[in-house]
Amino acid sequence: MRLKYSLSSTVLSVLIAISPWSGSRADEYGNRQFVKKEHSLVKPYQGSGMSIPNWDFTGSTMVSSNYIRLTADVQSQQGSIWNKVPVHMYNWEVQINFKVHGHGKDLFGDGMAIWYTKDPLQPGPVFGSKDHFQGLAVFLDTYANQNGHHNHAHPYISAMVNNGSLSYDHDRDGTHTELAGCEAKFRNSEPETSISIRYEQDTLVVSTDILGKKEWKECFRVSGVRLPTKYHFGISAATGELSDNHDITSIKVFELDGNEYAEVERREFITPQADHFAPHRDHVDDPSPGMSGTKFFFVMLFSMLFLVCAGLGGFYYYKKHQENARKRFY
Ligand SMILES: *[C@@H]1O[C@H](CO)[C@@H](O)[C@H](O)[C@H]1NC(C)=O
Ligand SMILES: [Ca+2]
Numbered sequence: 001m002r003l004k005y006s007l008s009s010t011v012l013s014v015l016i017a018i019s020p021w022s023g024s025r026a027d028e029y030g031n032r033q034f035v036k037k038e039h040s041l042v043k044p045y046q047g048s049g050m051s052i053p054n055w056d057f058t059g060s061t062m063v064s065s066n067y068i069r070l071t072a073d074v075q076s077q078q079g080s081i082w083n084k085v086p087v088h089m090y091n092w093e094v095q096i097n098f099k100v101h102g103h104g105k106d107l108f109g110d111g112m113a114i115w116y117t118k119d120p121l122q123p124g125p126v127f128g129s130k131d132h133f134q135g136l137a138v139f140l141d142t143y144a145n146q147n148g149h150h151n152h153a154h155p156y157i158s159a160m161v162n163n164g165s166l167s168y169d170h171d172r173d174g175t176h177t178e179l180a181g182c183e184a185k186f187r188n189s190e191p192e193t194s195i196s197i198r199y200e201q202d203t204l205v206v207s208t209d210i211l212g213k214k215e216w217k218e219c220f221r222v223s224g225v226r227l228p229t230k231y232h233f234g235i236s237a238a239t240g241e242l243s244d245n246h247d248i249t250s251i252k253v254f255e256l257d258g259n260e261y262a263e264v265e266r267r268e269f270i271t272p273q274a275d276h277f278a279p280h281r282d283h284v285d286d287p288s289p290g291m292s293g294t295k296f297f298f299v300m301l302f303s304m305l306f307l308v309c310a311g312l313g314g315f316y317y318y319k320k321h322q323e324n325a326r327k328r329f330y
Contacts, residue, residue, distance in 0.1 A: 011129055020283040021260070027254065029209075033255070033256070035252060036092075036254065036255055037203075038083075038085045039094075039253035040250075040252045041204070043250065044065065045068065045191060046064070055082065056081070057080070057081050058078075058079060060074075061081060067099065068081060069245060070246040071238065071243070071245065073103060073239075073245045075240065075241060076239060077239045078123055078238045079128060079238075080123070080128050080129055082120040085232075087253075088264060089229065089256075089264060090199075090264055090267045091200045091201065092255060093256060094197050094251065095254070096187075096194065096251050097249035098246070099245070100140065100186060100187045100245070101187065101245050101247075102188070104242065104244065106144075108143065109143030110127060110143050110240055111141040111142040111238075112236060112238075113138065113140070113237070114235050115137055115232070115233065115235065115236065116232070117129075117135035117232060118225060118228075119135070127139065127236050131167050132164050132165070133164065134162060134306070135231050135272050136161050136204070136272065136286045138159050138197055138206060139160070140155065140157055141156045141174070142154060144173060145172070145173050146158075146173055152181065152182075152192040155183070155186055157171065158175075158180065158181030159181070160178055160179065161274040176279075178275065178278050179204070180220035180278055181220060181278070182206075186210045191212025193209070193212075194209040194210075196208075196209075200256050202224060204225045206219045206220055206221075206224075207219055220272065222276055223275070225273075228267055228269065229264055229267040229268050235248055315328050
């Protein structure tokens with residue numbers, strides 16, 4: 001009886017595991033989760049030419065058979081991919097396989113952002129997407145704009161929740177608006193790198209697998225995060241003066257337990273909000289940066305012009321004065 005039961009349950013789970021159309025299957029990490037095909041993007045990326053069902057692309061994004069390249073290792077590129085289907089669940093997990101790589105040894109950038117937002121498809125300054133966004137962003141920031149001012153190194157992963165009022169401050173690597181963050185050496189990692197963003201019962205957990213061990217390592221965990229339903233998943237990346245290839249291999253979205261209909265409906269109308277920000281640090285102004293060459297040139301030019309004018313004026317005044325003095329004499 002017992003044997004029979006375990007046999008049939010084994011047969012059942014094998015059937016579930018091998019059936020490509022069953023929603024519930026183990027993810028690569030051995031967790032049984034319910035995959036949402038309409039939000040996921042896996043090889044082969046079927047579609048005619050550049051179009052893939054349920055997904056939009058912007059900017060420099062290129063689709064090849066093995067990866068989706070948001071930016072190439074070329075300066076000043078911006079690219080993004082956006083899921084067209086709004087999310088009707090409030091407990092979910094997204095797992096992304098990605099690769100950030102390039103020729104730069106010490107200088108590379110800028111990084112990428114994973115979005116759950118109301119504002120898809122709007123190119124902008126935050127790793128290729130809109131600032132003052134509404135929703136959640138997880139930044140994978142490779143370049144330390146404010147080097148030496150952080151108590152962390154880069155590459156750095158951090159999360160930000162925004163109701164549209166906050167601006168992501170690139171110059172400070174977003175450290176004044178982050179909920180939490182961790183270092184992760186995902187760049188030029190030889191094994192495939194993965195990130196998991198798990199949002200369950202108002203708790204956000206970000207984990208990474210950058211050693212290809214098929215084992216999640218928790219990056220950070222933040223409770224008291226409230227996100228509405230009906231937002232969109234997306235990923236964007238940007239290069240500036242510095243560059244890197246930002247490639248996505250797969251996006252898998254899983255439905256987690258607890259998505260009761262009433263709660264999902266109620267969730268639609270809340271605004272994104274986070275109870276806990278990273279401990280506040282004083283907003284220390286940067287020491288004024290050294291003058292650039294051009295600025296120095298103009299400052300010198302204007303100082304010299306000023307001196308010449310002042311000199312001429314002085315000389316003219318002196319002459320006039322002398323003339324007047326002479327006139328008075330005669
Ligand atoms: C938006 O967020 C800011 C900063 O967290 C907060 O001060 C403001 O009250 C929020 N606005 C709304 C409409 O929730
Ligand atoms: Ca940065």
